[in-house]
Amino acid sequence: MNQSSVIAKVSENDQELQLTHLERVNNITPFVEKIKETNLYPLKSKDIKIMQTNVGKVCNMYCKHCHVNAGPHRTESMNLETMAQCLRVLADTDITTLDITGGAPELNPHLPWFIEEANKLRRRVMVRTNLTVLSQPEYTHLMELYARHNVELVSSLPYYRDKDTDKQRGQGVFETSIQILRDLNNLGYSQKQSPLKLNLVYNPGGAFLPPAQHSIEADFRKELRDRHGIVFNNLLTITNVPVGRFLTFLHQSGNLPRYMDKLAGAFNPLAADRVMCRDMISVGWEGQLYDCDFNQMLGLNCQPGHIREFDLAALQQRHIELHNHCYACTAGAGSSCGGATA
Amino acid sequence: METYYNPADLAKFATVGEESPELWKKFMSYYGEVFKDGALTSREKALIALAVAHVVQCPYCIEAYTEDSLEKGVNEEQMTEAIHVASAIRGGATLVHGVQMKNIIKKLGF
Ligand code: SF4
Numbered sequence: 505m506n507q508s509s510v511i512a513k514v515s516e517n518d519q520e521l522q523l524t525h526l527e528r529v530n531n532i533t534p535f536v537e538k539i540k541e542t543n544l545y546p547l548k549s550k551d552i553k554i555m556q557t558n559v560g561k562v563c564n565m566y567c568k569h570c571h572v573n574a575g576p577h578r579t580e581s582m583n584l585e586t587m588a589q590c591l592r593v594l595a596d597t598d599i600t601t602l603d604i605t606g607g608a609p610e611l612n613p614h615l616p617w618f619i620e621e622a623n624k625l626r627r628r629v630m631v632r633t634n635l636t637v638l639s640q641p642e643y644t645h646l647m648e649l650y651a652r653h654n655v656e657l658v659s660s661l662p663y664y665r666d667k668d669t670d671k672q673r674g675q676g677v678f679e680t681s682i683q684i685l686r687d688l689n690n691l692g693y694s695q696k697q698s699p700l701k702l703n704l705v706y707n708p709g710g711a712f713l714p715p716a717q718h719s720i721e722a723d724f725r726k727e728l729r730d731r732h733g734i735v736f737n738n739l740l741t742i743t744n745v746p747v748g749r750f751l752t753f754l755h756q757s758g759n760l761p762r763y764m765d766k767l768a769g770a771f772n773p774l775a776a777d778r779v780m781c782r783d784m785i786s787v788g789w790e791g792q793l794y795d796c797d798f799n800q801m802l803g804l805n806c807q808p809g810h811i812r813e814f815d816l817a818a819l820q821q822r823h824i825e826l827h828n829h830c831y832a833c834t835a836g837a838g839s840s841c842g843g844a845t846a
Numbered sequence: 847m848e849t850y851y852n853p854a855d856l857a858k859f860a861t862v863g864e865e866s867p868e869l870w871k872k873f874m875s876y877y878g879e880v881f882k883d884g885a886l887t888s889r890e891k892a893l894i895a896l897a898v899a900h901v902v903q904c905p906y907c908i909e910a911y912t913e914d915s916l917e918k919g920v921n922e923e924q925m926t927e928a929i930h931v932a933s934a935i936r937g938g939a940t941l942v943h944g945v946q947m948k949n950i951i952k953k954l955g956f
Pocket residue numbers: 563564565566567569570571572573574575606607608634
């Protein structure tokens with residue numbers, strides 16, 4: 505292992521070091537100060553409608569933009585008991601959506617049970633899949649399970665060309681993703697009159713902002729249909745958040761001050777009002793509670809701090825933990841797990 | 847090492863307006879209007895700007911419009927084609943002046 509990969513491993517996993525990198529960016533107004541200029545401070549939760557559950561950091565891929573620092577080297581995976589606690593909260597509240605993320609959620613052995621049980625509660629169930637994991641023989645059957653349970657799929661596909669996608673996610677990823685998208689279309693996903701929804705996610709291939717969602721969506725639709733015969737529901741654009749492996753990239757490539765300046769310069773108060781953490785709660789693989797998946801990776805716990813102590817009224821009153829990475833959610837047209845916000 | 851072009855200088859662009867603020871204001875408002883979506887999309891305009899930036903060989907503009915093109919969803923292949931257009935026009939414009947050369951040869955020669 506060379507020197508730089510040693511540094512990468514340390515900084516990706518060290519939450520304090522990540523926060524230090526973010527704090528040390530001194531060419532921008534700290535996010536907390538910026539938000540004070542609006543009437544949004546302290547930023548409070550509104551109504552929790554989504555429970556986003558990170559079922560583990562294990563992944564078959566090792567993408568350059570990953571804020572989770574997921575990969576085949578990780579071992580963290582949510583157990584059955586924690587999933588059962590999440591389901592109890594869903595049963596006891598009006599939270600409408602279970603949004604399952606990772607890592608690759610498919611690599612958690614309890615995923616099928618989790619989906620089936622959430623379905624019995626008649627909740628909207630979403631899975632964030634990287635597609636390629638579904639090409640592995642042990643996991644292909646999950647596509648049918650998804651279809652049977654009307655699971656909404658959100659699949660990352662950074663670009664409509666192989667070169668750009670593979671540069672970010674690994675050699676051959678684009679081609680495999682296309683094969684899986686075709687299989688999903690054949691199962692009814694994104695077909696006219698079918699309830700099965702499949703949304704794709706674009707994220708920039710480096711330290712720059714995403715294009716306007718409607719314009720890049722039109723490109724994806726045309727290119728994927730004309731070249732590969734693939735259809736999808738919507739394309740969501742997501743801004744790369746300076747956390748995890750992407751933060752390491754920014755730091756090591758000397759792009760951190762410039763990128764933060766770009767995000768801060770594009771601060772949009774309307775997007776700040778609509779940040780996703782105001783409508784959601786994020787659950788970590790051990791059951792800890794956070795405002796969002798990014799705060800989860802930075803270890804910024806909320807109070808109450810664990811799913812077994814879940815108190816909807818208290819959490820709906822909570823103040824969101826803000827830091828400089830939040831500028832990614834408020835830049836330009838805004839960014840969330842559901843795409844642009846403003 | 848000292849060089850004539852320094853990336854940090856781009857941020858000082860506005861200081862050029864200090865001595866004639868009215869002209870500067872007019873230029874900036876014109877500039878802003880030019881790049882808005884119109885009969886051409888702002889993406890098409892970013893690609894034209896990128897091609898022109900290469901012809902005028904302005905490192906500030908090349909940086910600004912490469913980044914702007916990326917942020918408009920343009921890929922490297924498309925950007926490369928745009929600068930080939932710039933190169934073809936530039937090369938073609940050089941060669942077509944050969945007609946002038948030929949005219950002079952004709953005029954002066956036997
Ligand atoms: S971005 Fe997604 S697919 Fe890529 S390494 Fe991270 S969790 Fe895995």
